[in-house]
Amino acid sequence: GDSVTQMEGPVTLSEEAFLTINCTYTATGYPSLFWYVQYPGEGLQLLLKATKADDKGSNKGFEATYRKETTSFHLEKGSVQVSDSAVYFCALPTSSGNTGKLIFGQGTTLQVKP
Amino acid sequence: DAGVIQSPRHEVTEMGQEVTLRCKPISGHNSLFWYRQTMMRGLELLIYFNNNVPIDDSGMPEDRFSAKMPNASFSTLKIQPSEPRDSAVYFCASSFRGQGRVQPQHFGDGTRLSIL
Numbered sequence: 657g658d659s660v661t662q663m664e665g666p667v668t669l670s671e672e673a674f675l676t677i678n679c680t681y682t683a684t685g686y687p688s689l690f691w692y693v694q695y696p697g698e699g700l701q702l703l704l705k706a707t708k709a710d711d712k713g714s715n716k717g718f719e720a721t722y723r724k725e726t727t728s729f730h731l732e733k734g735s736v737q738v739s740d741s742a743v744y745f746c747a748l749p750t751s752s753g754n755t756g757k758l759i760f761g762q763g764t765t766l767q768v769k770p
Numbered sequence: 771d772a773g774v775i776q777s778p779r780h781e782v783t784e785m786g787q788e789v790t791l792r793c794k795p796i797s798g799h800n801s802l803f804w805y806r807q808t809m810m811r812g813l814e815l816l817i818y819f820n821n822n823v824p825i826d827d828s829g830m831p832e833d834r835f836s837a838k839m840p841n842a843s844f845s846t847l848k849i850q851p852s853e854p855r856d857s858a859v860y861f862c863a864s865s866f867r868g869q870g871r872v873q874p875q876h877f878g879d880g881t882r883l884s885i886l
Contacts, residue, residue, distance in 0.1 A: 688871050699774075699861050699877035700813075707871055745813070749872035755818070755825060756801040756867040758875055762812050 658683045660746050662761035669736055669768050677731040677764045679720075679746035689713075689722055689729040690758070692745040700745060703731075741768045772796070774878035776862050782884045788850040791881045794843055795864030803875060804837055804847050805861040813861075819845065820867055852885045859883070 663678040681689070688707045692700040704713035706722040706729065713720050718733045729746060746761040775794040783789060795802050803818040817827040822839045830837070834853070839845040849856055859882050863875040 690874055697879075699879045700863075700875075701877065702874045705874060755820065756865050756872055756875070757803070757815065757818060757826070758872075760813050 658748065658750050658759050660748060660759050660761040662744075662746050662764050665743075665763070666765040666767055669766070671738055671768055671770050672735045673768075675731070675733040675736045675740075675766065677744055677746075677766070679729045679731065679761060681727050681729065681746070681748050683727075683748055684751040686724060687748045687751060689720070690747040691718070691720055691729070691731050692747060692760075694743045694745065694763070696742070703744070736766070736768045738768045738770050741766055774862055774864050774876055776860075776878035776881050778881060779879065780882045780884075782886065783852060784886050785853050786851045787885075788848065789852045789856075789883060789885075791847040791860050791862075791883070793845045793847070793862030793878060795845070795862070796876055797843070799864035799866050799876070800842070801865045801867045801875075802839060802845050803863040803865075804845070805863065806858045807861060807880070808858045816847070854885045857883055857885050 659682045661680050690705045691703040693703045694700045704715040706713040709724040711722045720729050720731045743763045743765050745763045747758045750757045777792045804816040807813045816829045817837045819839045837847045859880045861880045863877045865873045865875045
């Protein structure tokens with residue numbers, strides 16, 4: 657069945673370091689892929705998305721490329737800031753009917769130190 | 771544009787009491803989702819609605835939990851009677867479901883529920 661696997665956290669980086677959070681998926685067909693971010697005390701917010709193979713989603717300096725060959729959608733940022741400290745979730749729609757239901761990874765906590 | 775609005779933001783009550791959480795989805799959205807988030811179990815989908823009709827409630831933990839969506843702009847999640855293990859953050863999310871690609875869900879800020 658459909659599934660999303662994210663790298664285990666927490667990830668601790670110094671400010672201005674390079675960030676990669678790995679996400680791989682199992683799905684039927686080529687679904688849209690999403691990254692969400694959850695800041696402390698808030699709900700999940702859509703960070704970026706990609707709708708087809710080789711698409712690159714980007715927002716706020718974050719990027720992720722839809723790689724169908726490796727079934728991956730890794731999140732990257734060239735220079736992280738303290739304000740990027742949050743939990744990041746990779747997600748994709750379930751392939752069982754057009755329900756709008758999303759499958760989320762377990763989340764990866766990022767802590768950026770000054 | 772107003773996002774998904776949840777109320778209350780915080781709720782503290784004693785076990786055995788009835789708890790009602792409320793959600794107003796984004797206008798024009800036709801799908802609504804209720805989630806629960808805890809440290810132990812992460813983010814769990816409880817139930818979701820399409821066009822005000824419950825589609826899948828398999829994530830509802832027990833009969834103590836019930837959800838309704840009487841119209842396109844309002845939904846409730848009720849716990850009766852509440853227990854300490856129900857303590858969690860409850861999120862509501864909405865999206866537009868059409869014929870094309872699945873659209874992203876938009877989340878409210880959640881209700882932090884503490885059952886004493």
